[in-house]
Structures are given as C-alpha cells and as structure tokens.
Amino acid sequence: MTAMREPTVRIQKIRKDTVRTRLIIFGALALILLLCSVFCEHLTPYDPYLQDLKNAKAPPSPEHLFGTDRYGRDMLSRVIVGSRTSIFSTLLLVGIVTALGTMVGVFCGWHGKWIDTVLMRISDMFLAFPGLVFAMAVAGVLGGGLQNAIIALVAISWPKYARIARSQTLAQKETPYLNAARLSGSGTWKMIFKHILPNIIGPILVTSMLDIGTMMMELAGLSFLGLGAKPPTAEWGSMMSDARSLLSSVPWVTLAPGFAIFVSVMIFNLLGDTIRDYADPKSRGR
Amino acid sequence: MEPVLKVENLTKVFTRRGQPAFTAVDHIGFELYPGECLGLIGESGSGKTTVVNMITRLLDSTEGRILLGGEDITRLSGKGLRRAYREMQMVFQTPADSFDPRCTLGDGIGESLRNNGMSRAETKQEVARLLTECGLTPEFASRYPHQVSGGQCQRAAIARALAVRPRLLICDEATSSLDVTIQQEILALLNDLRRHHGSELSILFICHDIALVQQFCSRVLVLYRGRIVEQGIPDEVICHPQDPYTRRLIESIL
Numbered sequence: 001m002t003a004m005r006e007p008t009v010r011i012q013k014i015r016k017d018t019v020r021t022r023l024i025i026f027g028a029l030a031l032i033l034l035l036c037s038v039f040c041e042h043l044t045p046y047d048p049y050l051q052d053l054k055n056a057k058a059p060p061s062p063e064h065l066f067g068t069d070r071y072g073r074d075m076l077s078r079v080i081v082g083s084r085t086s087i088f089s090t091l092l093l094v095g096i097v098t099a100l101g102t103m104v105g106v107f108c109g110w111h112g113k114w115i116d117t118v119l120m121r122i123s124d125m126f127l128a129f130p131g132l133v134f135a136m137a138v139a140g141v142l143g144g145g146l147q148n149a150i151i152a153l154v155a156i157s158w159p160k161y162a163r164i165a166r167s168q169t170l171a172q173k174e175t176p177y178l179n180a181a182r183l184s185g186s187g188t189w190k191m192i193f194k195h196i197l198p199n200i201i202g203p204i205l206v207t208s209m210l211d212i213g214t215m216m217m218e219l220a221g222l223s224f225l226g227l228g229a230k231p232p233t234a235e236w237g238s239m240m241s242d243a244r245s246l247l248s249s250v251p252w253v254t255l256a257p258g259f260a261i262f263v264s265v266m267i268f269n270l271l272g273d274t275i276r277d278y279a280d281p282k283s284r285g286r
Numbered sequence: 287m288e289p290v291l292k293v294e295n296l297t298k299v300f301t302r303r304g305q306p307a308f309t310a311v312d313h314i315g316f317e318l319y320p321g322e323c324l325g326l327i328g329e330s331g332s333g334k335t336t337v338v339n340m341i342t343r344l345l346d347s348t349e350g351r352i353l354l355g356g357e358d359i360t361r362l363s364g365k366g367l368r369r370a371y372r373e374m375q376m377v378f379q380t381p382a383d384s385f386d387p388r389c390t391l392g393d394g395i396g397e398s399l400r401n402n403g404m405s406r407a408e409t410k411q412e413v414a415r416l417l418t419e420c421g422l423t424p425e426f427a428s429r430y431p432h433q434v435s436g437g438q439c440q441r442a443a444i445a446r447a448l449a450v451r452p453r454l455l456i457c458d459e460a461t462s463s464l465d466v467t468i469q470q471e472i473l474a475l476l477n478d479l480r481r482h483h484g485s486e487l488s489i490l491f492i493c494h495d496i497a498l499v500q501q502f503c504s505r506v507l508v509l510y511r512g513r514i515v516e517q518g519i520p521d522e523v524i525c526h527p528q529d530p531y532t533r534r535l536i537e538s539i540l
Contacts, residue, residue, distance in 0.1 A: 176384040177394075179344050180446070183376055184398035185368040198388045 019277050026271040033264055037083040044077035048234055057250045067252040069243060075256045082234035082257060085146065087264065090216040093150050093157075097215075098208040100154065101161020106192060106200075108162065109169025120166070123159035131156045132218060139227040146235070149228040153218055157211075164207060168200035209272030213265035220261055236261050288356060289317040290454050290488045291341070291374075296350035298336050298512075310336045312512040313350070318454070321485035325503030325520065326492045329535070333512040334492050338458045341490075342376050343367055355453065372402065375447035379459040381439035385431040391417075391439075392427025395446040402450065416445040421475055437468035441475065448479070456490045461498065473502055496535060500524060508532050 036043060046064075052072035060067040066075035104123075108116040126134070138152035172178060172195070181191050220237030222228040224244075229235035236257040243253035298311040311333045318324050328334050339345035341352055343359065352360045359370045378384035385394045395416060396409040404412065414424035420441040431439055440460065447455055457476070461469040480487060493499050499506050500520040508516040508523065508531070515529040527533040 176378045176380060177386045179342075180376075180378065180384045180394070180443075181386070181397060182344065183342060183371050183374075184394075184446070185371050185401040185450075186397060187368075190401075194389075195386050199386070 019274065022270075022274045023278050026267060026274050029267045030271050033083070033087065033267060036080065037087045040081050040084050044074075044080050046074035046077045048073060048077040048081040049232060050074075057246075057253075059250075060252055066256040067250070069253045070246065070250070075253060078234045078239060079236070079256050079260045082236045082239060083260065083264075085229055085233060085235040086216060086220065086237070086261070089146055089150060090212060090219055093153055093215050093219065094208050094212050096150070096154050097157045097211075098161055098204060101158040102165045102197075102201075102204055104158065105162040105165025105167075106169050106196065109166040109173065110188075110192060110196070116166075119162070123162050126156060126159045127163075129156075132221060135218070135222060136225065136227060139222055144227050144230060146223075146229045146233075149219060149222040152222065152227075153215065157215070161204060161207065164204055165200060168203065169196055172196050172199050206272065206276040209275050210269060212268035212272065216261065216265050216268070287319055289319050289353075290322075290355060291318040291490070292351075292353040293317070293337075293341065294351045294353070296337065296340060296352065297348045298333070298340060298345070299348045310512055311340070311347075314509075314512070314514050315350075316507055316514065316517070318488050318490060320453070320488055321480075322505065323480065323489040323491055323503045325499035325506040326490065326509060327494060327496055327499050327506060327535075328509035329494065332509045334494075334509055335458060336512075337509070338376070338456055338490075338492055342374065342456065343370070368401075371398075372450045373452055374454040374456065375450065375452040376456040376458060377440070377443050377447050377460040380463050381436050381443050382431050384443050385439065387431055390428050390430055391434070391442045395427070395442060395449055398446070398450045412449070413445075416449055417442065419448070419479075420445040421471075436464050437471060440464060440468075440472055444472075444475065444479075451486075453486060454488050454490065456492070458492045459494070460491075462494070469498070473498065476502070496520075496524065508535070 050073065052068070054072065055064075055068050056070050056072040058064055058068045058072070064074050064076065066079060068074055069078070104119060108119050135149075135152040135156050138155050139148050142148040142151060178191060178195055181195050186194070219228060220235075220240070223235050223237030224241040226238075226241060229238045239257040240254050240261075243250070247254050294315045296311055296314050297309070300308045300310055314337065316324070326334055326337065336345065340347045343352075343362065347360060350360070351358055354370055354373055357370070359367070362370055385391060392410070392413050396404075396413045399409045399412055400406075410427070413427050417424055417426050422438060422441050422445070426434065426438065426442060434442070443460075461472050464472060476489065480489065491499065491503055503520055506517065506520045506523055507514050508529065510529070510531040516523055516527065516532045523532060524536055527536055
C-alpha cells in the first residue's frame with residue numbers, strides 16, 4: 001500500500017513546484033521588462049529622435065538591428081524608448097480601473113438598495129456596448145493624447161471590476177465572521193477594509209493581471225487609430241500606425257513595435273495565468 | 287429582580303413581492319434573569335435563528351420590543367448599538383466560519399477590545415488570559431482558523447464572546463456542528479464559565495437537541511412555527527409535555 005501511495009505524493013509535489021518555477025520565470029521576465037522601460041534612455045544604441053535621412057528605410061543590419069524608419073531613426077532605440085509610454089500607461093490604466101471598479105463594486109454590494117440598482121444598470125449599459133467603439137467616441141470627444149486615451153479606456157473597463165467586486169462583497173456580507181465583527185463593535189469602514197477587502201482582493205487582482213495584456217493592446221489600438229499618443233512620441237501603437245502605409249515596402253518598421261507588443265502582452269498574460277494558479281486556495285498551503 | 291433580557295411581542299414577517307407574507311416569528315415574549323440559562327428548542331425552520339438575529343439586531347424586527355438590561359435596543363443603530371454589543375455577545379453555529387480566514391484567532395478575539403480603546407499590548411495579554419480561561423493555550427492566538435480543530439475554534443469563539451465581559455451570552459446552536467464528545471467538552475466549559483461568573487453571566491442557549499437542554503438549562507422554551515408552545519423546567523417539560531408538538535419531539539428522541 002505504501003509503495004503505491006508514494007508516487008501520488010511526488011506528483012503533487014512536482015506540480016506545485018512547476019507553478020512556483022513558472023511564477024519565478026514570468027515574474028523575472030516582467031521585472032526585466034519593467035526595468036527596461038525605467039532605464040530606457042541608457043539602453044538605446046542611438047538617439048531615438050535623431051533623424052538621419054541618408055539612412056532612411058534601411059533594412060535590419062548589424063548597425064540597426066530592427067532597421068530604420070522613413071526618417072532614418074533607429075527602430076530598436078524607438079521600440080526601447082516606446083516601452084516606457086506603453087508599459088507605464090498600461091500599468092497606470094490597469095491600476096486606476098481596478099481601484100475605481102473595486103470601489104464602486106464594494107460600495108454597491110455593501111450599501112444595496114436603490115443606489116446599487118442604479119449603478120449596476122449603468123454598468124450593464126457599458127457592458128452591452130462594444131467597448132472599443134465607445135472608447136473611440138470618448139477619446140474623439142476629449143481629443144487625442146495619451147491622457148485622454150487612458151480616460152476613455154477607464155470609462156469602458158470599470159464595470160467588469162465593479163461586477164466582480166460587488167458579487168464578492170455580497171457573498172462576504174452574509175458570512176458569520178462579518179456578523180461576528182459587527183458584534184465586536186467594528187464600524188462600517190473597519191469591516192470593509194479589514195475583513196471584506198482582504199477576502200475579495202484575490203480574484204480581482206488576478207483579473208487585473210490578466211487584463212494588463214488586453215489593456216496594452218487596446219491602448220495601442222487607440223494610438224494606432226490616432227487617438228492615443230501623438231508623434232513624435234515613441235509609443236508602440238502609434239509607431240505601427242505611422243508606418244502602416246509602408247507595410248509592403250519596409251515591413252520592419254511595423255513589425256518591430258508589433259513584436260514588442262506581442263512579447264509584452266504574452267509575458268503579462270502568462271504571469272496573470274500563473275498568479276491565478278498560484279492563488280488558487282486548493283493549491284495553496286498544501 | 288430585573289431581567290437581563292426582556293422580549294415583548296417580537297414578530298418577524300418576511301414579505302416578498304408576489305408571494306404571501308410569511309410569519310417566521312409570531313408575537314413571542316420571554317424574560318431572561320441574571321445568572322439564568324434559558325434554553326430555546328425547536329425544529330429547523332421554527333424561527334430559532336430569526337429570534338436570535340433579531341435580538342442581536344443583525345435582523346430588524348417587524349413588531350415588538352427588545353429590552354437589554356432595561357434599555358430598549360429595538361431601534362438602536364450605530365454608536366448606541368455598539369454600546370449594546372458590550373453587554374451582549376454571541377457564539378455562532380459554525381466555529382470555523384465565524385472567524386475571518388485571513389485573520390488570526392488572536393485578532394478576532396481582540397477585535398472588540400481594540401474597538402473599545404484597549405492598547406495593543408494590553409489586548410495581547412487579555413487575549414492570552416481569555417484563551418487560557420477557555421481551555422486553550424496563549425499560542426493559539428497566532429493560529430489561523432483553518433489550522434485548528436472545530437472544538438478548539440469554538441473555544442476561541444467563546445473566548446471572543448467573553449472578551450467584553452458581556453452580561454448576556456447567546457449560543458446559537460453552538461454545539462450542533464461538533465461531534466458528541468466535543469459537544470460535552472464545550473458544555474463543560476460553558477458550565478465552568480457559569481459557575482465562575484455567577485449571576486453576572488446569563489446564557490440564552492439555542493439548540494435542537496432536547497437532551498443537551500435538559501442537561502444544561504434551568505428553563506426551556508419550546509418554539510414551533512414561530513410561536514412559543516410550551517415553557518418550563520426542562521424535566522417538567524420532558525416528563526409531562528402539554529403541547530402535541532412537544533410530545534412528538536420527545537417521542538422522536540425516546
């Protein structure tokens with residue numbers, strides 16, 4: 001019997017270890033990406049804004065690994081510098097959306113009554129509308145610019161978080177421990193911050209990690225449409241947009257920022273997936 | 287002698303749109319005197335938990351008054367209610383669920399003390415004392431609810447309830463989710479506490495097990511479909527049941 005049980009134990013141990021290994025690998029990759037965008041000026045081989053018209057539209061070569069664009073600017077340098085705008089505005093966007101959506105959701109779930117109904121019907125309206133179209137409308141009204149693109153995306157993305165936070169809050173509200181906290185004389189704020197938030201934040205954080213990739217794409221999408229970052233700012237989406245007319249003759253100018261988006265979205269998605277696996281109560285503490 | 291808890295005409299009607307109103311608790315009244323242990327028995331759905339939730343004000347009553355130590359708490363809220371919770375505490379049915387899974391037992395027990403302005407160091411000492419009083423060791427303060435057994439968790443829950451030195455302790459099926467031997471241990475603990483606190487602690491003991499009530503309570507109320515159908519000394523009620531439901535309840539055990 002013991003001989004038969006042993007393999008099961010070992011398999012479980014190995015599985016747990018792979019989740020942790022994946023967490024370390026993707027966490028490290030995400031960290032490298034972040035460090036890259038923080039220290040981007042020091043990493044560029046050339047000045048990303050320096051035009052060199054003699055060398056314009058040069059294909060990838062040992063001097064210019066990703067080639068040059070139509071003004072002869074080094075693509076590798078531009079992609080590296082673009083990471084700051086792209087990654088930081090994405091993180092800022094995800095942070096704002098998560099905080100705002102959670103706040104609305106917890107408030108609705110806790111307060112209930114008519115205000116809950118009103119806010120939830122509003123969020124239904126947002127969810128029922130095609131998101132990016134609405135974001136384009138908002139960004140169009142506010143005018144271009146990265147800041148307005150972020151505002152537009154916040155406006156369309158909060159309902160998802162509000163929904164999650166609300167349902168989680170409703171579930172926590174009925175638990176005996178919350179009644180016990182009430183009987184202990186804890187006030188509303190203490191109950192929300194000490195008991196409800198720590199218990200609901202797990203699934204919300206995982207959702208926001210998974211959303212980093214989506215948000216990066218949507219931000220790049222808005223920039224691509226000309227509603228995000230303005231030239232000459234290096235931003236991956238607007239860089240692709242700039243070069244799209246040259247796609248057939250100088251493909252590397254479009255492909256380089258596209259590849260950067262692809263790689264970072266991939267890293268953040270895989271990190272989100274891994275965090276979800278890791279945070280699963282069934283795999284935790286075993 | 288003034289009763290610790292006096293309930294008058296308490297009624298709860300649940301109304302839902304499109305459905306007939308359901309009267310869960312129907313004009314009940316009783317008194318609980320200092321040092322007394324009053325049992326409240328009845329089958330599932332008889333309204334026991336509704337009564338308790340109304341007394342602890344976790345649920346609003348439709349009609350009637352609740353007097354705690356002479357003060358009307360029926361419509362209290364906010365600060366007034368928090369003051370009332372210093373006189374009245376409750377032990378819940380499911381011990382593990384009654385502690386926040388992300389806080390230690392010590393945090394849970396000390397929460398009411400901290401809320402009443404006790405310093406961190408004093409709270410730690412008091413928690414240790416309470417845990418010892420309830421038959422645990424001070425080390426349990428740093429454990430999480432999932433790291434202790436059901437019986438240990440219920441002891442911690444009793445320690446939490448006693449932290450503010452309440453005059454009224456409500457045990458809502460406090461032993462129901464535990465196995466028989468642990469039930470006896472918890473009852474023994476409650477008995478010790480009664481002896482130790484004397485007339486300063488009154489207990490409202492909600493239970494569906496008439497044998498436990500007979501063993502533990504000085505007086506018993508039988509609740510059936512939201513009404514009190516019988517009350518008296520447990521032995522009397524068991525030997526000479528007057529109401530048909532009580533008779534059935536006792537027959538089902540024997």
